[in-house]
Amino acid sequence: MKKTTYQVRISGEERQYPAGTAFSEIAAEYQPGYEDDIVMVMFNNRLKELHKTIKADGELTFVTTRDKAGRKSYRRSVSFLMQRAVHNLSEEDGKLVTVRVEHSISQGYFCELSGQLPDQAYLARLKNEMLKLVEQKIPIQKKSISTDEAVARFREFGMRDKERLFAYRRSSKVNIYSIGNYEDYFYGYMVPHTGYLKYFELELYESGFVLLFPDQDTKTPSKFVPSHKLFHVLKESAEWGAKLDIATIGALNDAIAQGRIRDVILVSEALMERKIGRMAEDIAAAPDKKFVMIAGPSSSGKTTFSHRLSIQLMALGLKPHPIALDDYYVDRVDTPKHPDGTYNFECLEALDIELFNRDMSALLAGERVELPIYNFRTGKREYKGHYKQLGENDILVLEGIHGLNDKLSYSLPKSSKLKIYISALTQINIDEHNSLPTTDGRMIRRMVRDARTRNISAKETIAMWGSVRKGEEQYIFPFQEEADIMFNSALIYELAVLKQYAEPLLFQIDKSCPEYVEAKRLLKFLDYFLPVPSEDIGRNSILREFIGGSCFLT
Numbered sequence: 425m426k427k428t429t430y431q432v433r434i435s436g437e438e439r440q441y442p443a444g445t446a447f448s449e450i451a452a453e454y455q456p457g458y459e460d461d462i463v464m465v466m467f468n469n470r471l472k473e474l475h476k477t478i479k480a481d482g483e484l485t486f487v488t489t490r491d492k493a494g495r496k497s498y499r500r501s502v503s504f505l506m507q508r509a510v511h512n513l514s515e516e517d518g519k520l521v522t523v524r525v526e527h528s529i530s531q532g533y534f535c536e537l538s539g540q541l542p543d544q545a546y547l548a549r550l551k552n553e554m555l556k557l558v559e560q561k562i563p564i565q566k567k568s569i570s571t572d573e574a575v576a577r578f579r580e581f582g583m584r585d586k587e588r589l590f591a592y593r594r595s596s597k598v599n600i601y602s603i604g605n606y607e608d609y610f611y612g613y614m615v616p617h618t619g620y621l622k623y624f625e626l627e628l629y630e631s632g633f634v635l636l637f638p639d640q641d642t643k644t645p646s647k648f649v650p651s652h653k654l655f656h657v658l659k660e661s662a663e664w665g666a667k668l669d670i671a672t673i674g675a676l677n678d679a680i681a682q683g684r685i686r687d688v689i690l691v692s693e694a695l696m697e698r699k700i701g702r703m704a705e706d707i708a709a710a711p712d713k714k715f716v717m718i719a720g721p722s723s724s725g726k727t728t729f730s731h732r733l734s735i736q737l738m739a740l741g742l743k744p745h746p747i748a749l750d751d752y753y754v755d756r757v758d759t760p761k762h763p764d765g766t767y768n769f770e771c772l773e774a775l776d777i778e779l780f781n782r783d784m785s786a787l788l789a790g791e792r793v794e795l796p797i798y799n800f801r802t803g804k805r806e807y808k809g810h811y812k813q814l815g816e817n818d819i820l821v822l823e824g825i826h827g828l829n830d831k832l833s834y835s836l837p838k839s840s841k842l843k844i845y846i847s848a849l850t851q852i853n854i855d856e857h858n859s860l861p862t863t864d865g866r867m868i869r870r871m872v873r874d875a876r877t878r879n880i881s882a883k884e885t886i887a888m889w890g891s892v893r894k895g896e897e898q899y900i901f902p903f904q905e906e907a908d909i910m911f912n913s914a915l916i917y918e919l920a921v922l923k924q925y926a927e928p929l930l931f932q933i934d935k936s937c938p939e940y941v942e943a944k945r946l947l948k949f950l951d952y953f954l955p956v957p958s959e960d961i962g963r964n965s966i967l968r969e970f971i972g973g974s975c976f977l978t
Contacts, residue, residue, distance in 0.1 A: 431481040441478050448474035448616055451486060460488035460642045463497050463615045471941055473566070474616045489642040492890075493613075493941070499637050501564060501615045502624050503533060506635055507857060508603045509553040510537070513546075522582075524856045526632070527658050527849075531639045531646035533859065534655070536632035547626045547633055554624070557603070561619035565602050574598040574609070583608075585855035588674025592681070592954060611858045611949070630655065654849075657910040661851035664695050670916055672853050673860075673952045680920060680954040689960050692915050696966070697732070703844070703909055704736035707819070713842040714788060715820050716744075719827035719903070720846035721896040723869040725913040725966035729846055730823045731976040732964060743817050749824025749832075751796050752780045756803025770895035772826050776805075781835040787814050788840060825895075828903035845907035848914040854952065863893065864949060865914060872925040873970040882929035886939040913966050920956040925971055 432439045434454070441450065451462040451474055465472050468482040471493055487494040507523055514521040521539035528534075540546070569577070571593050577600075578586040586609055590598060600609050603618060615621065625636040625645035636645045665671045668688055670679060679688050707713055716733070720726055734744035752775045753759070760768045768774060779796075786793045792813040796805040814820070826832045828843050850865045867889055874880035904910070927950055933943040961967055968974035 430478050432478065433483040434485075443479070444477045446475060446477050447472055447484075450484065454486060458486065458488055460490040460494075461498075461620060462486045462488050463494045463620060464613060466941070469936060469938070469940060471613060473613050475563075475566070489638070495637075495642075497613050497615055498620070499533075500610055500612050501618075502621050502637060503635065503857065504564070504601065504603060504608060504610060504614065505554055505557055505618055505621050506535070506550070506624075507608060508606045509550055509557060511606050512553050512557075513549060514539075522856075525635075525859050526662070526853070527859050528862065529629075529634060529651060529655060529658075530636070530649050532627075532634045532636035532648070534629065534632055534634055541631065542628060542633050544628060547628060551626050554621075557618045558621050559619075561617045562603050563617045564614045566599055566614065567602070568597045568599050571596055571598050574600065577607070578609075581607075583856065585672045585674055585853075588672065588678060589855050589952065591674065592677045592952075594951065608857060609855070611854055612945070651905055653845075653905055653907065653910050657912050658849055658851070661849060661912045661914070664692075665851045665916055667695075668692070668916060670852060672855055674855065676852060676917065676920060677952075677954045680956060685917065685920075685956050686960050688917050689915075689956075692917060693962060693965060696913075696915070699911065700729070700732050701736050703911070704733060704740055704742075706909070707737060707842060708740040708742055710842070712839050713819070714814060715784065715822060715833070715836060715841045717827035717833070717841055717843045718821065718823040718846060719825055719829075719843070719900060719907075720913075721825075721866065721900050722892050723866040723873065723970070724846045724848050725869075725969050726823050726846055728964070728966045728969040728974060728976055729911065729913060730821050732966075733844075734821055737819065737821075741817060742819050743815070744819050744821045745812060746821045746823065747795065749775065749780075749822055749826065751798045751805070752776050753798050753805070755805065759803075770825060770899055772829060772831060772899070775824075775826065775832065777832060777834075781833065784820075784833065785835050787812060787820065788836065790814065825900055828906050829899070830906075842909070843907045844909045844911060845904045846911045846913055847904075849912045850914050850919075851912070851916055862914075864946065865919060868919065868922050868926050868946065868950075869970045871929055872922055875929050876925075876970075876972055881932065882926070882943065883933045883937060883939045886933075886942050915965070915967055917956060918967050919950070920953045921958050921961065921967060921971065923950045923953050924955050924957075926950060 428443050429440050430443060432441055447465045455462055464487040466485045466487055489495055489498045503525055510521060510523045521537055524536050526534045526536060571590055575587050575590050600607050601614055623638050623643050623645055627634045627636060627648045634648055636648055638644055639646045668691060670676050679685055718726055718730055730746050734746060737744045754776050760771055760773045762768050783793050792811055794807055795810045795812055797808055797810055799806050828845060848866050850860045850862045853859050871882050871885040874885055930943045930947050933940050958971055963973055963975040
């Protein structure tokens, strides 16, 4: 007999609800107890949109705009709102104008219009149109259609990127969203209606505009903080993609299906090697630069990059010496701790700053110095006859997360330092309206590497990723614009290769684990890619640092 009521546990309290009760009704009941807007729920360890209804007994928790999943849903929904508003203005003006969501920047998305350049007057109209849609509280509806129908519909709408994307979809169904009669596909869940989307801002930037979202204060849009150097690296990477005719996953899949992927790999690696070579030439042309400081977030490929840069420097007659800043960790007993008592290896104080400056200043003065080697097993620095002395053509290549922070190297003249920021900035998007999160690419890199080299499961990688990201936000990203050079280590083809290594690891995560929701999202994400074997990837590739087979690493 079919049940008419279901038992639901909320914050330790047992409640009963009639079958068919929408999660939005329960959220409205509990919203007064939450400072941030409830935009989804977690029911029996599954994310659910608020329009869904109760169909079983279970445990329910609320997902707000402060939570990672809720924040993503809010940003995705505001982006959809913006697209609908652009469409409305296009119809009003009687000319075809479409918008392309390119990539994340500051706390927002950089967007460009096709058909016209935005100006302040246009942005004012666009914001006003978006706010009108917010006031109307239009339902954001979801429906499932066949993949063939989706391909035909996107072709009719002129959404070529989506048409190419779904040409390779294995599933027979596609979920599409609508605001009124405006339809689109999105990678992830949405809020129930436009009335939720009150907090956003628009700001002109370069050839387009930035759609800004709230951050820690979930009801105030963030101020735009331009990252000019980062933006131009992203722009350069997009130009590399254009040279290969690969701007989206669908275009990459076309290249794979047509047997062109070997050329894509070779050209991608050649472009990267040329960039590193030019960097080495710039360093060689500045003989006063004795310290090359390399920093970047987790899984950026810093180790391989420093080796490849050193080889290019050697080809120009210089003598590079790689030094890991990790060798200057204080003894573990002296390491600062987090409030929960765990060691904080990422803060600047985890390094012996005084010793580092003493050694580097002595080297700069031409003295012979014995450098430490950190023993991670014992948690102590050791000295094993590792001596250095800088000659005319010698140069130190230092790699570590604090390399761009002048507090680390306070005693060294600025003229002696050249700072390089490296990150894996994914240069392809899912389609014209769904950007591909750079952090996802780095997490997948780390997951594959750590499972292979450190016996760390995908579950553990996902569990610690929030802490890793927090450290990056605090110790790396604030200094990125101080870099003399920025380098993008992402390869346009890499996720198609990483897919075959990451999927088995993600499938090992049990459905009952808290990390399962994220694993499921990543599996859905990787399902967009056709697989690419690794045999054509050179042994000096940055990707080899993660999948194995590197000529630089044992």
